[in-house]
Amino acid sequence: MYSQIVDSVAVFDSVAAMETIHENAHEFQKIDPWGIGLTFIGMLVVFSSLFLLFIAFKNLVKVLNYLRRKKQSKKGEILSADLKEDVHTGEVNAAIAMALYLYSQEQHDQESLVLTINKVARTYSPWSSKIYSLRQHPRS
Amino acid sequence: MEKFFEFISHGFTQFMSYTAFANITAGHVVMIVVALIFIYLAIAKDYEPLLLIPIGFGMLIGNIPFNLGAGLQVGIYEEGSVLNYLYFGVTKGIYPPLIFLGIGAMTDFSTLLSNPKLILLGAAAQLGIFGAYTISLALGYLPEQAAAIAIIGGADGPTAIFLSSKLAPELVGAIAVSAYSYMALVPVIQPPIMKLLTNDKERRIRMKPPRTVSKTEKVMFPIIGLLLTCFITPSALPLLGMLFFGNLLKESGVTKRLADTAKGALIDIVTILIGLTVGASTQATTFLTPASIGIFVLGAVSFVIATTGGILFAKLMNLFLSDENKINPLIGNSGVSAVPDSARVSQMVGLQYDKTNHLLMHAMAPNVAGVIGSAVAAGIMLSFFMG
Numbered sequence: 262m263y264s265q266i267v268d269s270v271a272v273f274d275s276v277a278a279m280e281t282i283h284e285n286a287h288e289f290q291k292i293d294p295w296g297i298g299l300t301f302i303g304m305l306v307v308f309s310s311l312f313l314l315f316i317a318f319k320n321l322v323k324v325l326n327y328l329r330r331k332k333q334s335k336k337g338e339i340l341s342a343d344l345k346e347d348v349h350t351g352e353v354n355a356a357i358a359m360a361l362y363l364y365s366q367e368q369h370d371q372e373s374l375v376l377t378i379n380k381v382a383r384t385y386s387p388w389s390s391k392i393y394s395l396r397q398h399p400r401s
Numbered sequence: 402m403e404k405f406f407e408f409i410s411h412g413f414t415q416f417m418s419y420t421a422f423a424n425i426t427a428g429h430v431v432m433i434v435v436a437l438i439f440i441y442l443a444i445a446k447d448y449e450p451l452l453l454i455p456i457g458f459g460m461l462i463g464n465i466p467f468n469l470g471a472g473l474q475v476g477i478y479e480e481g482s483v484l485n486y487l488y489f490g491v492t493k494g495i496y497p498p499l500i501f502l503g504i505g506a507m508t509d510f511s512t513l514l515s516n517p518k519l520i521l522l523g524a525a526a527q528l529g530i531f532g533a534y535t536i537s538l539a540l541g542y543l544p545e546q547a548a549a550i551a552i553i554g555g556a557d558g559p560t561a562i563f564l565s566s567k568l569a570p571e572l573v574g575a576i577a578v579s580a581y582s583y584m585a586l587v588p589v590i591q592p593p594i595m596k597l598l599t600n601d602k603e604r605r606i607r608m609k610p611p612r613t614v615s616k617t618e619k620v621m622f623p624i625i626g627l628l629l630t631c632f633i634t635p636s637a638l639p640l641l642g643m644l645f646f647g648n649l650l651k652e653s654g655v656t657k658r659l660a661d662t663a664k665g666a667l668i669d670i671v672t673i674l675i676g677l678t679v680g681a682s683t684q685a686t687t688f689l690t691p692a693s694i695g696i697f698v699l700g701a702v703s704f705v706i707a708t709t710g711g712i713l714f715a716k717l718m719n720l721f722l723s724d725e726n727k728i729n730p731l732i733g734n735s736g737v738s739a740v741p742d743s744a745r746v747s748q749m750v751g752l753q754y755d756k757t758n759h760l761l762m763h764a765m766a767p768n769v770a771g772v773i774g775s776a777v778a779a780g781i782m783l784s785f786f787m788g
Contacts, residue, residue, distance in 0.1 A: 282568060282786045286544040289785070296538045296547065300531035303781045304524075306633060310777045311524040311770060313629045318517040318622070325617055351762065352610050 419473075424466035428685030436460035436680070442585065449585035449742075452558070455673055456581060459680020469686070477681045488678045491573060494566045496675040497559035498643040503668025504559075504772065505623070505647025506660045508740070513766040514618050515611035518718070519728070523770025525714030526736025529554030529707020530778045533699050540695060545569055548782040550696050553580045554703030555775025556587070556739040560640060562679065564779045568786055574682035575693040579700035581679075584739040590701070591708050591734045591746045598712045599730050603719075604754040606729040608763050616654070623648040630777055636787070637780025641773065704737065711736035711767065728763075735764040738771030 293299055417423055439457030443450040462484070463477055477484040490496040513520060533554045537547035549565035549572055561580040565573045583590065623645035631638050650660040682688070712733035719727050731751050735743045747764035 278567075278787065282545050285786050285788070289544040294538065296531075296535040296544070299548075299785060300535055303531045303534075303778060304528065306781050307527045307774050307777050308521070308524045310630050310633045311520045311774055313633070314626060314770075314773070315517045315520045317625050317629060318514055318520075318618075321514075321618055321621065321625070325615065351613070354613065 419468050419471060421466040424468055426466065426685060428689040429464045429466045431689065432460055432464040432683060432685045435683075436464065439582075449581065451672060452581050452676055453585060455676025456578065456680035459677040460578075460683050461680075462677070463681030463684045466685075477678065477684060478687065484678065484681055487674055488682060490671075490674060491562055491577075491678050491682070492566050492570055494563045494639065496671050497563035498639040499671045500559040500668060500675065501640050501776075502643040502647040502663050503671070504740070505644040505649075506651045506663035507668075508648060508651075508769055508772075509765075510622050510648065510769055511614040511619060512611050512762050513769055514614045514622060516609075516763070516766055519732070519763065519766035520770040520773075521718065522711050522715055522728075522733055522736040522767035523738070523772075523774040524736070525733070526707045526711035526738075526767070526771050527555065527774045527778045528710030529556075529703045529705075529737065530775065532706035532710075533703030536702060537699055540699070542692075542695070543569075545786050546572060546692075548786060549576055550699050551703060552576070552775070552779055552782065553583065553696070553700040554707045554737075555771070555778060556580070556584055556704065556707065556737045556743070557772060557775045558584065559675075560775050560779045562675065563640060564782055567783060571687075572692065572696065574679060574684075574688055575696045576700075577679040578683055579697050582697075583700050583704050584742060587704075587737070587739045587742040588746055588749070590704050591737070591743060592750050594705060594708045595712060595731055595734050595746070595750050598709065599716075601754065603716070603730050604751065605758065606727050607755075607758055608727070608729055608732075608760070609725060611762055616652070619652040620649070623652065626773070630773060634777050634780035634784065636783040637776045640776040640779065644772065644776065707737045708734045729758075729760055732760055732764040732767060735766075735768040736771045736774070738768060738775050740768050740772060741765065743771075744768040 289299070421429075436457045439453045439460065442448040443453035443457060467473060467475055469476070473479075474482040475484070476482060477488050479485055530551045531554075532551075534547050534551035537550045538544060542550060545568045549561075549569035552561045552564045553576060555561065558577060558580050562573060562577050565576040569576075626648075627641060627645040630641050647660070647663050650656045650663055710733075712730050714736075715728045715730040715733035719730070722728065729747075729751065732744075732747045735747050737743045744761055744764035748759060748761040751758050751760040
C-alpha cells in the first residue's frame, strides 16, 4: 500500500514536472523563438561563473603567501620571499624524478638471492574445479 | 492423436512467432550493424573502448527483435523488465552524478590552478551548446528538446544524459549515443578546425611551464569551486556537488580508500550500467526516427562550434596578454570537455609543428574547466525550463 502511494506520488511529480517544462518551453517559443536571449544569458552566466573561479584562484596564492609570511614573521623566521625564489617548474621536477628513478633502477647489486616458493591454497569450488573442465585421463 | 498434433503445431507456431526471426525489421538490422561498427571501432581502433563496448553491446541487446505484444518483460521500455529497472538510473538522472563523483576523484586540477586564466577557455567552448540550441530551434525542434540536444556540444556524456533525462526523456538514447560517438571522434573532428583557425606562428607559441601547486590550494579548490559555481547555478548541484566532492576525497589525502572506490570500482560499475542501458535504449522501434538522425547532425555541428569558440577566444585573449604569457591557441579546442581526448588532440597537433612543444599539461586546464562549464550550462538550461 505504502509503495503504491510512493509510486503514484512519484508519477504525479514527474508528470507535473514535465507539464511545467512544456509550459515554460511554450512560453519560450513565443518570447524567444530563435533562442538568442537564452544564448546570451547562458553564455553570460557560464562566463561569470568561471570568471569568478578565475578571480578566486588567481588571488588564492597571494592570500596564502600573505598568511604564510605573516605567520613566519610572527615567529621571527626569515621570510622565504626575501630569499631567492625556490619554486621548481614542472620540467625541473620531472627531470629530478627521472634522475632518481634511473638511479634507483640501477641498484641491482645487493639483491636477495633467497628464493621462496609459497604454497597457495584455494578453497574448493565446483565452479572452478578441474574435474569438470578436464577429462579424467587426458592421455588414455 | 489429432489433438496432440494440433497442440504441437500450435505450440511450434507460437514459439516461432516469439523468435527474433519472426519479428525482425530493417530497423533492427541497421541498428545491429551500427552496434557492430561501435564494437569494431572500440576494439580495432581503440576509440573510447570503455564507452563504446558497453554502448555497442547494449545496442545489440536492445535490438534483438522480440514479440512486443507478448508481454515477455524483456525490453528496456517494458515496465517490470530487468533492463527497465537498470534504465531507471538513466531516466531519473542517478548515474551521471555518480560518474561525476568518480571523475572528480580522478582529476588533477593543478594545471588549472597554476594558470587560472585558462579557465576562461572552458567557458568559451560552451558556445557550442548555445549555438546548437539556436540551430535546433531553427530546425523545428521544441525548445526543451533543443536544449537537451544542444548539451551534446558540452562533450560530456553524463551531463548530456542528466539534462536530456530531465527535459526530453524520449531523446535520451539518441543524445547519449550521439554525445559519446562524437567524443570518440574528437581526434577526427577537431584537428582540421584547429589548423584552419590558426597560423603557423600561433601554433608554435611556447607557454610558460605550469608552476607547482601547493596542497592547500588543491584542498581549497573543490570547496571554493562548489560554493562559487553552485551559488550561481544551484540546479547544477547534483553534477558539480559530486564532482567537487570526489575531488576533495582525492586531494584531502585522508580519504584515500573512498577516493580509490570512487575512481575505481564505483565509476566502473556505473559506466557499465550507463553504457549498457543507453545502448539498449536505442531499440530500433523507438530510436530510428528522423529526430534521431537530426540529433546526430546537430551533435557534429555543436562540436564544431564549441571547438571554434575555444580557439577564437584563445586568440582574443592573446590580444591582451604580454608576450611571455601568451596562450597557444591550439589548446582552445580543449575547452570541449571530452577529458582527456581533446587535450591529447592539442598535444598531437602542437607536436606536428614543433616537436619539443608539449601542450598536454596546458591543455588539461581548459579541458577540466570545460567539465565545470558544461555542468553550469546544463544547470542554466534546467533552471530556465524547470523553474
